[in-house]
Amino acid sequence: MQSSLFNYHLPEERIAQEPAAARDASRLLVVHRQERRIEHRTFSDLPEYLGENDTLFRNNARVLPARLFAQRPSGGAAECLLLRPASNDGLEWWTLLRPGKRLNPGASFSREGYFSAEVVDKNEEKAEYRVRFSLQHHSSVPALAEDLGKMPLPPYISREKSDQRDASDKERYQTIYASGEKAVAAAAPTAGLHFTPEIVDTLTQKGARFHDLVLHVGMGTFKPLQTENIEDHEIHREIYEISENTQNAIRTPQGRRRVCVGTTSVRSVEDYLAKSDSITPGQFTGEADIFIYPPRQFQGVDALITNFHQPNSTLLCLVSSFLAPGKTDGIDWLKEIYAEAISLEYRFLSYGDAMLIL
Template sequence: MDSSLFDYDLPQERIAQEPAPVRDASRLLVVHRKERKIEHRQFSDLADYLGTGDSIFRNNARVLPARLFAQRPTGGAAECLLLRPANDDGLQWWTLLRPGKKLPLGSTFGRDGLFQAFVEEKNEKAEYRVRFELETHNSVASLAEDLGKMPLPPYIDREKSDQRDEADKERYQTIYASAERSVAAAAPTAGLHFTPEVVSKLQAKGANFYDLSLHVGMGTFKPLQTERIEDHQIHREIYEIPESTQKALRESGGSRKVCVGTTSVRSIEDYFAKTDKIVSGNFVAEAGIFIYPPRAFAGVDALITNFHQPNSTLLCLVSSFLAPGEMDGIEWLKEIYAEAIDRKYRFLSYGDAMLIL
């Protein structure tokens, strides 16, 4: 399949640089697949569409403020983006470094009175293993919580020191992100629109929420880089599905299984592909699944998602969900996106939402 099928023209002014003033004031484009029609609502109206018996699955991964700014011994600037721990003591991390050419193996960087860091290894992905020596914190994660800047996507423009930094720490995080799951390098952005009020309305109507954790990596922003979809090397991400969530996924009956975001879809579809039973405790695996048309879905009946970048694997997934098992979803998604652009919806991570029923 030609990857150019997933390209479209996204005007720069439609890329949201800040979230809506209130989370659930985001707009909501509702797609009714059977009737092939769309509606234009607000996210606060979500309970008009979901409720009795619906099982809502959400990714509770928390985003670490993972961008650390420091200095090299020469006085030059250094930037370290924390990706994931490299060992169990919390002091070694796989990172991305900038400027990479001036931070070769054996080099150091740090901030006086706070930490020193030593570049010890480079892997085939151009990631660097860095060992930290801390003076004021007991872990690199706690250092990042105090000093770090949110790892916003590259299409959101921020200065090195920006007056919106503190607001980003709150708004580039779901309200249900778990402190024990600070494992994401990017937010599961479909969940950013939820408020306690929206959750309460849904629960009052009989919906139930279930958590899982997918360790969202920077690969989520990697565009399609091959002429044929089938040749694209999809990124891999660890996920965890608790036993209670597994049971809800395998319950029979007429209730709908609603996914909040593509990360939840990715986890659930990979889970169903790998096991046909409930695993005691947590089911932990690495998602290497690439979802594109034509594909049927094993564990998802409805999807809440944001509007995604051109030439992205996320577009492949959403177009597949619009028309499971068929190819029609590709052109239909372009039509929906064209109307959203015309109606001035806000796109990408801080943008508006879409509900596909």
């Protein structure tokens, strides 16, 4: 299948640079697959479509404010983006560094009064750097990041080094149900950004159930399709964790509709069902390497809440698959839906509006 099928024109002005004034004030495009029709609503209307026969699966990973700014011994600036721990003591991390050419193994950078760091290794293939930190006041590298770091916003959201929206980004580029114990995400599971405590309460009162899982969202989520044929694309890998209780809800829905909040939840659920044929006591931990593109059937997802995605992205492949499971019809239909959304000035990507696919 040609990767070019997943391209479309996204005007720059449609890429949201800030979230809606209120989380649930974002727009909601509702897709009724069986009737092949769409509605234009607001996210606050979500409880009109979900209720007592629904189970929602959501990714409660927390985004670490992982961008750290420092100085090199020469006085030049350095920027470090934390990706994932690389040692048992938690003081070594795989990172992205700027300027990379001047921060090879043996180089150092620091922030006076807070930390110093040394580059101890480099993964040439991924352009990732292994860095060991020495902390002066903080108990851990995540604690340091929570105090000093900036949110790792996607590259299509423009921010200066010192931006008046920093405080807002720390709040709004985080779901209301993100777990403080699961600060493992390099990017937000953005479909969940629209939820408010009021919406969760209303859905719960109507009989809907919520089950959490954790997918360690990585920077690979932004990697575009780079091969002529989609089958040749090397999909990114992400660790996920699913509790025994959530596994049971996935495997035995008992007549309830399984609603995934975001593509990260879809990846977790479908990868889990592909790799396990029974419930794992305690917790199932896996590494999602599943690439979902048309035509594909879904084992554990009946409805989906998602944002509007980039051209040439693997997430676009996933959503078009879900529009028409087992067929390729969803590719053209998704382009039609996106074209209408663009004409109606929907806001796209991480801080943009949402879709509900029923």
